[in-house]
Amino acid sequence: MKSTTTLSKFIIESERNFPTATGEFTSILNDVAIACKKLSDLVNMGALAGVLGSAESENVQGEQQKKLDIISNEVFIESIEWSGHFAGMASEEMQDVYAIPKEYPRGRYLITFDPLDGSSNIDVNVSVGTIFSILRCPDDVDQPTAEDFLRPGTEQVCGGYCLYGSSTMLVMTTGNGVNGFTLDRSIGEFILTDRDMKIPEDTREFAINMSNMRHWEAPMRRYIDELVAGKEGVRETDFNMRWIGSMVADVHRLLCRGGLFLYPMDAKLSAQGKEGRLRLLYEANPMSFIVEQAGGLASTGRQRIMEVEPHSLHQRVPVLMGSKNEIQRLVDYHQE
Numbered sequence: 001m002k003s004t005t006t007l008s009k010f011i012i013e014s015e016r017n018f019p020t021a022t023g024e025f026t027s028i029l030n031d032v033a034i035a036c037k038k039l040s041d042l043v044n045m046g047a048l049a050g051v052l053g054s055a056e057s058e059n060v061q062g063e064q065q066k067k068l069d070i071i072s073n074e075v076f077i078e079s080i081e082w083s084g085h086f087a088g089m090a091s092e093e094m095q096d097v098y099a100i101p102k103e104y105p106r107g108r109y110l111i112t113f114d115p116l117d118g119s120s121n122i123d124v125n126v127s128v129g130t131i132f133s134i135l136r137c138p139d140d141v142d143q144p145t146a147e148d149f150l151r152p153g154t155e156q157v158c159g160g161y162c163l164y165g166s167s168t169m170l171v172m173t174t175g176n177g178v179n180g181f182t183l184d185r186s187i188g189e190f191i192l193t194d195r196d197m198k199i200p201e202d203t204r205e206f207a208i209n210m211s212n213m214r215h216w217e218a219p220m221r222r223y224i225d226e227l228v229a230g231k232e233g234v235r236e237t238d239f240n241m242r243w244i245g246s247m248v249a250d251v252h253r254l255l256c257r258g259g260l261f262l263y264p265m266d267a268k269l270s271a272q273g274k275e276g277r278l279r280l281l282y283e284a285n286p287m288s289f290i291v292e293q294a295g296g297l298a299s300t301g302r303q304r305i306m307e308v309e310p311h312s313l314h315q316r317v318p319v320l321m322g323s324k325n326e327i328q329r330l331v332d333y334h335q336e
């Protein structure tokens with residue numbers, strides 16, 4: 001019988017390549033995986049679990065919260081706060097840093113997460129996901145503040161997401177490539193199914209919310225106009241468009257077959273005083289880590305996303321990521 005590689009086996013075998021590894025990362029990723037399994041179950045139960053619909057409340061972003069937004073935030077925290085691996089957490093659903101309760105030991109890591117990204121899709125049964133990013137906590141810090149989380153994406157030790165789609169997939173990187181694990185519900189384990197994922201350098205598929213077109217900056221307008229012009233235009237080939245409205249699903253697609261995920265800056269966002277649509281710490285950075293490790297590029301249009309120096313916990317950035325040669329062309333347009 002073909003041997004299957006569980007997430008635990010994969011991490012333990014990977015850690016053997018690092019003599020100084022303490023095995024702590026194995027335990028951390030297992031705890032995150034347990035949280036994702038619980039969320040997968042809740043999402044897949046949907047209405048049957050009585051978890052759909054609005055929570056009649058707003059999050060720190062001023063966005064309508066779904067019941068599942070709040071529940072998934074609680075599930076994620078409860079699954080990992082006791083482990084002794086983390087010194088603090090930050091979530092899209094919470095204004096401030098979450099301090100580890102006194103009854104639990106503190107650890108050497110910080111985690112930021114969006115517990116249920118794309119939750120506006122949950123009521124219409126479209127794929128949603130969890131995104132997480134892990135940093136080392138500064139050695140001399142016992143009670144981390146927001147300041148301790150404001151580190152560029154290049155300092156991440158792990159970036160990952162769990163996609164609750166037709167199957168539940170956990171995809172992550174620790175800086176040595178990207179690997180995907182599919183949840184085998186019969187044994188409750190994530191099994192390695194996509195080893196060393198690579199993004200094709202070229203693509204004919206892009207994902208963007210076209211309804212914002214009139215608000216885009218000129219370089220973005222030019223780039224998308226050229227794609228839409230297809231064979232009759234300067235690109236002399238046709239392109240295809242997809243937009244699920246769930247970052248985890250749209251990014252997973254480009255990771256599997258190439259493509260672009262684009263949420264550029266636009267005049268509507270700047271009129272609202274926002275620096276972009278998507279959040280840097282727990283959406284753009286972990287996804288950029290994954291995309292770059294898979295051979296793609298991730299840019300704001302003006303700089304590498306992972307080199308943005310954060311100034312606040314919930315700050316937003318423009319996000320242009322995916323197949324290397326297309327993102328490079330788009331960045332070149334922004335530099336002209």
Ligand code: P6P
Nearest residue numbers: 117118119120209245246247248
């Ligand atoms: P729009 C979901 O709310 C999200 O944060 C991402 O997952 C998704 O890509 C984007 O917003 C969708 O934005 O403007 O199309 O609703």
